Amino acid sequence: MATTALNKSTKAIILVSCTKRLAVRYFTTQLTEKQLDIQKTVRNFTNEQLKPYAAKLDREGRYPYKEIKKLADVGFMGACVDPEYGGLGYDYLSLALAVEEVSRGCASTGMLLSIHNFLYANLVNEKGTPEQKEMFLRNFTQGCIGCFALSEPDAGSDVANIGTTATKDGDHWIINGKKSWVTSAIEGSATVVFATFDSALRHKGIVCFLVPLDCEGVFRGKKEEIMGVRAATACTLTLEEVRVPNSYVVGQPGEGFKIAMGQLDQARIGIAAHAVGISQAALDTAISYAKQRVAFGKSLSRLPSVQDRLTEMSVMVETSRLLTYRAATQVMTKNSAMAKYVAGRNAAAVADHCVQIMGGNGLSTKYNAERHYRDARGTQIYGGVTDIQKRLVGHFLLKEHDAL
Numbered sequence: 221m222a223t224t225a226l227n228k229s230t231k232a233i234i235l236v237s238c239t240k241r242l243a244v245r246y247f248t249t250q251l252t253e254k255q256l257d258i259q260k261t262v263r264n265f266t267n268e269q270l271k272p273y274a275a276k277l278d279r280e281g282r283y284p285y286k287e288i289k290k291l292a293d294v295g296f297m298g299a300c301v302d303p304e305y306g307g308l309g310y311d312y313l314s315l316a317l318a319v320e321e322v323s324r325g326c327a328s329t330g331m332l333l334s335i336h337n338f339l340y341a342n343l344v345n346e347k348g349t350p351e352q353k354e355m356f357l358r359n360f361t362q363g364c365i366g367c368f369a370l371s372e373p374d375a376g377s378d379v380a381n382i383g384t385t386a387t388k389d390g391d392h393w394i395i396n397g398k399k400s401w402v403t404s405a406i407e408g409s410a411t412v413v414f415a416t417f418d419s420a421l422r423h424k425g426i427v428c429f430l431v432p433l434d435c436e437g438v439f440r441g442k443k444e445e446i447m448g449v450r451a452a453t454a455c456t457l458t459l460e461e462v463r464v465p466n467s468y469v470v471g472q473p474g475e476g477f478k479i480a481m482g483q484l485d486q487a488r489i490g491i492a493a494h495a496v497g498i499s500q501a502a503l504d505t506a507i508s509y510a511k512q513r514v515a516f517g518k519s520l521s522r523l524p525s526v527q528d529r530l531t532e533m534s535v536m537v538e539t540s541r542l543l544t545y546r547a548a549t550q551v552m553t554k555n556s557a558m559a560k561y562v563a564g565r566n567a568a569a570v571a572d573h574c575v576q577i578m579g580g581n582g583l584s585t586k587y588n589a590e591r592h593y594r595d596a597r598g599t600q601i602y603g604g605v606t607d608i609q610k611r612l613v614g615h616f617l618l619k620e621h622d623a624l
């Protein structure tokens with residue numbers, strides 16, 4: 221009897237343990253009919269409206285206003301937002317598919333789409349009050365652009381160390397400080413701002429605000445000139461005695477760090493999808509070139525070393541894509557950090573192979589390879605540097621192992 225009981229409980233433990241393992245390790249690549257439809261729609265849009273103009277936008281460093289407006293017209297600037305506020309109510313994977321496709325055609329537009337949705341619109345949609353959604357969300361699904369101001373000149377990866385201050389003044393707050401690298405702040409209408417009400421409390425003293433960018437005391441800096449995603453913009457934001465009502469606080473004072481971290485989990489999915497799109501563009505560019513270029517009497521694509529490179533590239537693209545889709549389906553820090561780490565690293569490597577396959581033309585600005593190469597590099601920096609992603613994976617890997 222005792223043996224049978226022991227066997228039963230052992231079996232139960234094994235079953236629970238296996239179920240947990242499956243929850244962590246099981247994943248299907250199957251897209252739904254609706255997701256396939258979304259992918260196809262955005263793919264067509266990208267091929268017609270973005271890909272032909274991406275090189276020019278990059279060359280001129282021109283913000284893709286018109287393209288963003290077209291994306292807003294078909295709902296993608298509020299892809300995951302509740303339809304009550306003008307959104308499409310999609311899941312994260314559908315948004316990731318859209319970001320991937322848009323980034324394949326124009327990396328700058330893909331990055332802007334990703335940041336507006338994953339870091340601004342989703343935050344207000346998921347954490348905002350009805351009043352905040354009315355003011356900071358409804359128009360932002362229709363073409364107004366939202367931003368996310370977390371980084372500072374002296375606090376990038378070290379988020380708990382932010383120096384922007386928030387001081388309570390009756391039923392208002394006064395914000396003072398400087399934010400750096402705020403994507404779309406030049407063109408945007410509102411931003412999420414993180415500030416501390418007590419720096420001694422470190423991450424427990426952070427407040428998350430919604431701030432209209434035309435508020436008195438908000439000053440936008442000049443566009444940062446960067447090597448990649450050159451049609452997108454980022455600038456510093458100086459906040460001098462910016463007075464906002466208590467009703468602009470998201471969540472409770474002290475919850476800002478948790479809100480920021482939750483949103484960065486989403487942002488990593490977006491930047492991973494963006495990196496997949498850039499990788500796919502580099503692979504497509506390399507294949508087309510290798511097929512038409514003749515060397516030693518035959519097409520480059522027939523040379524074993526070139527085929528080998530193309531194989532390596534496609535394995536990297538597929539690996540990044542699988543990890544990104546998993547991260548978008550099973551949202552947890554380890555998954556999104558792993559996806560961003562791998563997709564960013566692979567995008568840089570795939571773009572490098574593309575340049576190599578194209579020889580001298582790979583370096584020429586007449587071709588797209590050098591643009592993909594420049595665009596790929598930033599995916600290892602914005603949304604959180606690769607080194608931090610690796611630390612997060614390591615941390616959660618050990619925790620997960622303890623729980624099994």
Ligand SMILES: Cc1cc2nc3c(=O)[nH]c(=O)nc-3n(C[C@H](O)[C@H](O)[C@H](O)COP(=O)(O)OP(=O)(O)OC[C@H]3O[C@@H](n4cnc5c(N)ncnc54)[C@H](O)[C@@H]3O)c2cc1C
Nearest residue numbers: 368369370371376377401402403454601602603604605607
């Ligand atoms: C084009 C662009 C757009 C951006 N858009 C936004 C935006 O919209 N909103 C926003 O808030 N921010 C934005 N950023 C800022 C971006 O998120 C930061 O640049 C990034 O988080 C890294 O911070 P940092 O530049 O201060 O680098 P640092 O934190 O100084 O890190 C520099 C390097 O130090 C090493 N390092 C630092 N900390 C660690 C650690 N703990 N472990 C291991 N290695 C470490 C890494 O090698 C890292 O690459 C943007 C940046 C760029 C370039």
